[in-house]
Amino acid sequence: xxxxxxxxxxxxxxxxxxxxxxxxxxxxxxxxxxxxxxxxxxxxxxxxxxxxxxxxxxxxxxxxxxxxxxxxxxxxxxxxxxxxxxxxxxxxxxxxxxxxxxxxxxxxxxxxxxxxxxxxxxx
Numbered sequence: 001x002x003x004x005x006x007x008x009x010x011x012x013x014x015x016x017x018x019x020x021x022x023x024x025x026x027x028x029x030x031x032x033x034x035x036x037x038x039x040x041x042x043x044x045x046x047x048x049x050x051x052x053x054x055x056x057x058x059x060x061x062x063x064x065x066x067x068x069x070x071x072x073x074x075x076x077x078x079x080x081x082x083x084x085x086x087x088x089x090x091x092x093x094x095x096x097x098x099x100x101x102x103x104x105x106x107x108x109x110x111x112x113x114x115x116x117x118x119x120x121x122x123x
Contacts (some may be wrong), residue, residue: 027058039111053100060093 002010062071072079 042111045106049100049107050104053097053104057093057097061090064089064093072073 062087068082071082
């Protein structure tokens with residue numbers, strides 16, 4: 001039986017190979033296809049970036065809230081002392097997700113839709 005770490009290592013290695021093998025066997029393409037490729041990779045990077053940031057932020061916030069609630073359950077008198085650091089920690093975690101969102105928006109704004117339209121029409 002495979003352990004959890006072995007399964008994660010296999011799946012991540014397979015994902016990397018599957019995502020990069022298509023470029024290894026690609027034929028030479030015209031300049032317009034390179035525009036599609038570049039902008040599509042930017043869009044994929046933006047999507048993965050915000051997805052990973054939201055997933056990581058949600059996990060971190062859940063762990064912080066669970067730890068604070070466990071501390072309050074063990075010592076109800078410490079609820080007032082735990083509340084402020086909890087809110088501060090949640091705000092800092094959320095700020096990292098917002099930074100990732102801003103970077104994703106900046107990447108998305110670099111995609112030139114007019115260039116793609118011109119390349120598609122062939123003009």
